[in-house]
Amino acid sequence: xxxxxxxxxxxxxxxxxxxxxxxxxxxxxxxxxxxxxxxxxxxxxxxxxxxxxxxxxxxxxxxxxxxxxxxxxxxxxxxxxxxxxxxxxxxxxxxxxxxxxxxxxxxxxxxxxxxxxxxxxxxxxxxxxxxxxxxxxxxxxxxxxxxxxxxxxxxxxxxxxxxxxxxxxxxxxxxxxxxxxxxxxxxxxxxxxxxxxxxxxxxxxxxxxxxxxxxxxxxxxxxxxxxxxxxxxxxxxxxxxxxxxxxxxxxxxxxxxxxxxxxxxxxxxxxxxxxxxxxxxxxxxxxxxxxxxxxxxxxxxxxxxxxxxxxxxxxxxxxxxxxxxxxxxxxxxxxxxxxxxxxxxxxxxxxxxxxxxxxxxxxxxxxxxxxxxxxxxxxxxxxxxxxxxxxxxxxxxxxxxxxxxxxxxxxxxxxxxxxxxxxxxxxxxxxxxxxxxxxxxxxxxxxxxxxxxxxxxxxxxxxxxxxxxxxxxxxxxxxxxxxxxxxxxxxxxxxxxxxxxxxxxxxxxxxxxxxxxxxxxxxxxxxxxxxxxxxxxxxxxxxxxxxxxxxxxxxxxxxxxxxxxxx
Amino acid sequence: xxxxxxxxxxxxxxxxxxxxxxxxxxxxxxxxxxxxxxxxxxxxxxxxxxxxxxxxxxxxxxxxxxxxxxxxxxxxxxxxxxxxxxxxxxxxxxxxxxxxxxxxxxxxxxxxxxxxxxxxxxxxxxxxxxxxxxxxxxxxxxxxxxxxxxxxxxxxxxxxxxxxxxxxxxxxxxxxxxxxxxxxxxxxxx
Numbered sequence: 001x002x003x004x005x006x007x008x009x010x011x012x013x014x015x016x017x018x019x020x021x022x023x024x025x026x027x028x029x030x031x032x033x034x035x036x037x038x039x040x041x042x043x044x045x046x047x048x049x050x051x052x053x054x055x056x057x058x059x060x061x062x063x064x065x066x067x068x069x070x071x072x073x074x075x076x077x078x079x080x081x082x083x084x085x086x087x088x089x090x091x092x093x094x095x096x097x098x099x100x101x102x103x104x105x106x107x108x109x110x111x112x113x114x115x116x117x118x119x120x121x122x123x124x125x126x127x128x129x130x131x132x133x134x135x136x137x138x139x140x141x142x143x144x145x146x147x148x149x150x151x152x153x154x155x156x157x158x159x160x161x162x163x164x165x166x167x168x169x170x171x172x173x174x175x176x177x178x179x180x181x182x183x184x185x186x187x188x189x190x191x192x193x194x195x196x197x198x199x200x201x202x203x204x205x206x207x208x209x210x211x212x213x214x215x216x217x218x219x220x221x222x223x224x225x226x227x228x229x230x231x232x233x234x235x236x237x238x239x240x241x242x243x244x245x246x247x248x249x250x251x252x253x254x255x256x257x258x259x260x261x262x263x264x265x266x267x268x269x270x271x272x273x274x275x276x277x278x279x280x281x282x283x284x285x286x287x288x289x290x291x292x293x294x295x296x297x298x299x300x301x302x303x304x305x306x307x308x309x310x311x312x313x314x315x316x317x318x319x320x321x322x323x324x325x326x327x328x329x330x331x332x333x334x335x336x337x338x339x340x341x342x343x344x345x346x347x348x349x350x351x352x353x354x355x356x357x358x359x360x361x362x363x364x365x366x367x368x369x370x371x372x373x374x375x376x377x378x379x380x381x382x383x384x385x386x387x388x389x390x391x392x393x394x395x396x397x398x399x400x401x402x403x404x405x406x407x408x409x410x411x412x413x414x415x416x417x418x419x420x421x422x423x424x425x426x427x428x429x430x431x432x433x434x435x436x437x438x439x440x441x442x443x444x445x446x447x448x449x450x451x452x453x454x455x456x457x458x459x460x461x462x463x464x465x466x467x468x469x470x471x472x473x474x475x476x477x478x479x480x481x482x483x484x485x486x487x488x489x490x491x492x493x494x495x496x497x498x499x500x501x502x503x504x505x506x507x508x509x510x511x512x513x514x515x516x517x518x519x520x521x522x523x524x525x526x527x528x529x530x531x532x533x534x535x536x537x538x539x540x541x542x543x544x545x546x547x548x549x550x551x552x553x554x555x556x557x558x559x560x561x562x563x564x565x566x567x
Numbered sequence: 568x569x570x571x572x573x574x575x576x577x578x579x580x581x582x583x584x585x586x587x588x589x590x591x592x593x594x595x596x597x598x599x600x601x602x603x604x605x606x607x608x609x610x611x612x613x614x615x616x617x618x619x620x621x622x623x624x625x626x627x628x629x630x631x632x633x634x635x636x637x638x639x640x641x642x643x644x645x646x647x648x649x650x651x652x653x654x655x656x657x658x659x660x661x662x663x664x665x666x667x668x669x670x671x672x673x674x675x676x677x678x679x680x681x682x683x684x685x686x687x688x689x690x691x692x693x694x695x696x697x698x699x700x701x702x703x704x705x706x707x708x709x710x711x712x713x714x715x716x717x718x719x720x721x722x723x724x725x726x727x728x729x730x731x732x733x734x735x736x737x738x739x740x741x742x743x744x745x746x747x748x749x750x751x752x753x754x755x756x757x
Contacts, residue, residue, distance in 0.1 A: 008739070045588075053580040068571070072578045080582070126649055139590035143582075171581060178585060183593065194601035197625055200609040202598060205648060208613070208620040210628045211635065211750055217648040218623055220611050224601060225594035242650035245694035247625035248611065253736025309687070310657045313666055320687035320702075324662065325652040327693050328639075328700040328743050329735040353694040355654035356662075454656035476654030557658055566660040 024272025060166035063508025082110035094129035095204035108485035115496035116144035118237030118471035125219035145233035148380030158510035190228035197251035200224035231262035236348030267376035305360035325353030343368035346378035348471025363554035369468035371542035419502035443483035449476025452567035457553035466491035643696035700743035
């Protein structure tokens with residue numbers, strides 16, 4: 001049984017990698033404006049959009065202009081989604097007659113979806129109208145993903161360009177990513193999901209008369225179209241409260257494997273696309289290797305931890321795995337496979353309730369997020385985060401060999417170092433600060449669903465998820481309060497823009513520089529040694545930041561569990 | 568300043584255009600195609616008996632009474648207008664209390680010995696609160712009770728379980744039974 005499951009997971013990762021290479025190649029062509037097989041279909045639509053928006057696709061932007069365009073686009077997105085929720089009761093496509101969403105919930109949700117976090121303090125099927133789900137959530141699922149990739153493209157151009165003042169055109173990057181990459185994959189995936197039982201309808205909720213003669217109201221809606229982009233766009237915000245544990249989001253074993261596949265597909269492809277764009281496929285492969293090592297290591301620990309049954313419940317004469325919060329459709333192995341990937345990639349969709357997982361499983365999930373979502377990570381921003389770690393690694397290597405650090409032929413100076421460190425340290429520090437505030441205030445503590453060490457984990461998980469722009473939760477925490485909606489909303493904004501703005505600043509600084517020749521004394525960035533150093537830096541930074549608090553949360557709970565202590 | 572305003576105008580128009588394409592055209596076209604090609608799957612696989620919807624193939628429901636197979640515990644009492652799990656952590660006393668209570672109920676209802684073991688899916692709640700399955704093992708525990716209540720042979724019920732059991736991913740994993748389908752099929756045996 002165990003061997004079967006492990007083989008299945010290896011096969012899954014293998015197929016995924018094989019699929020990601022051609023997709024990476026395709027994306028590299030799209031991002032550099034080359035012709036692809038989709039060009040004849042999509043080019044007219046693309047040109048039409050540029051025409052009505054009076055966008056000159058050859059006009060280049062400085063990094064500041066690029067950042068300005070990105071920021072106002074996000075402000076418009078947040079404002080629109082916020083307003084849409086407040087007035088949804090006056091708008092059509094609201095068969096369940098959802099009322100206006102409370103202001104703090106609406107604000108938190110608007111920030112959440114625009115920052116690609118998809119933290120949900122609301123329950124979809126009892127809060128949002130069909131129109132809000134389509135015009136609000138679905139749209140931001142696409143756009144926040146495209147924005148992340150746009151930021152990455154600017155950073156890559158910083159490495160590929162020389163003596164240049166500009167880093168690309170934000171509108172073009174945004175439009176191309178949405179139309180050539182996300183939309184076609186979403187269309188195909190939505191139809192596959194709908195064929196398997198993911199609902200796709202605008203009919204009202206159905207009332208069934210059960211075998212007992214009771215009424216059972218069954219929530220439905222335009223789910224497949226939202227589910228598809230939710231999975232491929234590293235979003236994770238469910239149509240339903242139970243997310244992909246809900247049978248109408250993820251009805252069977254096949255959809256589950258496909259959805260897990262979709263979580264990782266584009267994030268992995270982007271690493272290969274990076275290799276193609278910089279004309280150094282090996283460099284992409286090396287970063288892929290570092291990420292894959294971290295993914296497999298975390299998944300291994302989580303799989304082992306979750307395969308253990310709860311010893312306290314065992315003693316009561318119960319046989320079988322820890323099925324609390326899990327569906328029989330998926331079982332333990334596929335729940336952990338999903339849980340690991342959804343926290344590696346900043347997807348945040350869940351097919352099991354992480355709150356009910358074993359303590360060490362929860363620790364792995366928090367670690368994956370806490371290091372900044374760099375194990376493939378969110379669309380665009382995941383690779384950006386890893387490139388920050390690369391800069392840090394190169395700096396450390398430079399100190400060791402006594403040379404100015406460089407990467408891809410660009411010298412990395414104090415400015416690049418400072419920016420990278422801001423992006424790595426600020427979100428991590430804010431996790432600890434905000435969680436510290438929450439455990440010190442009654443407003444923070446009243447939301448707890450679990451006492452003791454697990455309660456600390458519940459709060460820590462929430463802020464880790466927000467700052468990492470992940471969106472999954474230890475969902476027992478009642479976070480739909482003004483306190484949590486505002487502090488988590490602030491966390492999501494910091495987690496997003498403390499990464500994107502430094503990335504654009506580095507892009508601008510690097511693009512201005514010329515390329516230096518590599519020689520025998522250059523630290524090679526495509527060696528096995530480099531992979532080992534990069535992985536070590538990620539683990540050491542994560543461990544130093546979080547292990548003290550992990551000791552009081554999941555590690556202490558693990559000791560309680562085996563000591564038979566309950567609270 | 569003029570440049571900044573120009574950029575803002577571009578942002579507004581492109582946001583509006585993409586919102587229409589991605590938020591209205593895309594989901595409505597998907598709805599149209601799905602309803603035309605997979606009308607049953609895209610509408611929730613509703614099971615009808617004599618023209619009335621009795622539930623969904625994919626969604627669990629409550630079954631009151633010893634004559635029905637019972638599903639897994641549900642944190643939302645199988646109210647399908649919502650969804651969710653208990654979110655109890657492994658050291659939460661409330662979880663242990665609930666498990667204990669469920670074990671006692673099962674042992675009483677199914678007349679099991681005090682030291683009998685019970686499969687975990689029967690005492691641990693699903694994440695959705697709507698799990699339609701129980702393990703075959705959990706179904707077999709309930710067979711003697713149902714045979715007695717319905718006055719039919721245990722072997723007929725076991726045959727039914729054999730016939731309705733499935734694996735969620737074709738060919739892999741633990742065999743399970745859909746409780747609603749099983750209970751509907753039970754109604755056909757006399």
